[in-house]
Amino acid sequence: MSLTKEQMIKLYINMVLTRKTDELMIKGIADGKVTAFFHSGQGNEAVAVGVPAFLRPDDYMYPHHRGHGIACCISKGVERGDINILIAEHYGKATGFGGGITGFHGANPERGLFGGTGVIGSQFPVSVGWALAAKKNGKGQVCVCCFGDGSANRGTMNEAMNLAAVWTLPIVWVCENNLYAQFMPVKAAHPRENIADLAAVYNMPGVVVDGQDVVAVHEAMQIAVERARKGEGPSMIEFKTYRYRAHGEGVPDLIHADPRPQSEIDAWKKRDPIQLFQKRLLKEKVLTQADVDKIDHEMKAIVEAADKFAMESPLPDPKVLEKLVYAD
Numbered sequence: 001m002s003l004t005k006e007q008m009i010k011l012y013i014n015m016v017l018t019r020k021t022d023e024l025m026i027k028g029i030a031d032g033k034v035t036a037f038f039h040s041g042q043g044n045e046a047v048a049v050g051v052p053a054f055l056r057p058d059d060y061m062y063p064h065h066r067g068h069g070i071a072c073c074i075s076k077g078v079e080r081g082d083i084n085i086l087i088a089e090h091y092g093k094a095t096g097f098g099g100g101i102t103g104f105h106g107a108n109p110e111r112g113l114f115g116g117t118g119v120i121g122s123q124f125p126v127s128v129g130w131a132l133a134a135k136k137n138g139k140g141q142v143c144v145c146c147f148g149d150g151s152a153n154r155g156t157m158n159e160a161m162n163l164a165a166v167w168t169l170p171i172v173w174v175c176e177n178n179l180y181a182q183f184m185p186v187k188a189a190h191p192r193e194n195i196a197d198l199a200a201v202y203n204m205p206g207v208v209v210d211g212q213d214v215v216a217v218h219e220a221m222q223i224a225v226e227r228a229r230k231g232e233g234p235s236m237i238e239f240k241t242y243r244y245r246a247h248g249e250g251v252p253d254l255i256h257a258d259p260r261p262q263s264e265i266d267a268w269k270k271r272d273p274i275q276l277f278q279k280r281l282l283k284e285k286v287l288t289q290a291d292v293d294k295i296d297h298e299m300k301a302i303v304e305a306a307d308k309f310a311m312e313s314p315l316p317d318p319k320v321l322e323k324l325v326y327a328d
Contacts, residue, residue: 008286010053011218016274016295018048018070018075019042020303021086021087024087025040026040026245026249033090035090036103036104038068038104039066040066040246043243043268044211045071045274046239046276048067048176051174053076055225060134060143061076061112061144061146062123062130068104069115073108073113076112083302084310087306087307088306088309090103091313099316100315121151121156122156123146123147124157125160130143131170142228142229148175148178149181153189164202165202165203165233170229171228172235173235180243180247180255180260181247183254183255194208196236199235207236244268
């Protein structure tokens, strides 16, 4: 399960590209380019990139809510040029993956990414369906279902986990616990410290992992995915992480009715997942400072090109709804 030099570099590149894309989306909100809304994933890059990084193209995945699944699309093997269509969709342009009318939740069906929905908890039964399909296909596919600590309160989660366990489905439940739902701290919503403790109820492994360490994320995922591929059933991984920004851009950053303390945010930023991994790669001589600077420059150029592409793209023809909503 150890990572090769090439795999470590790939993880780092995708984390940097994810952060720069996120920064572009935030600026796009401020500049009026983004037509809907955006939920920043800054601080969560180790989970968002590390979870899907080495899945097979035909594995199914319900993406992370943070960052609208863009990191999943980047990390699961979508060509970097396709970032153009992810940005274009958020800008409401016809060249977007959904024709410019969906506004969010990256999708690439050829890579097992079918998008998402804003309905909290809806990912659980859908993922059970995909996992059942994977089992029936008999090709060793797995399904990865991502959810947050807020979704863990939904009844659909318990129903889906019970069914997945009973049917021994090849599914990995990934809880991205960033300590807050919109305004609700996890300690006020759950009676136990670890959400992964619920796994024992459904007779499946449940582990808690440092979500700021992309290597730890990778190692935990490989164990769970291998177990699923061998037909041994579902697993649950809870990644402890943190979001640096408000739940959504333009939304007050509150705990209940009080501002989230800046001291807490600053403390977590000292364990920024990108900086932690960069220091490790430099220390282990996987990268040099010149490599780091080059990657930063190249990823910035990719994002700037995607912004240009989206801005120069046409608006959608309203008739596109007929093709997207109705089948022939």
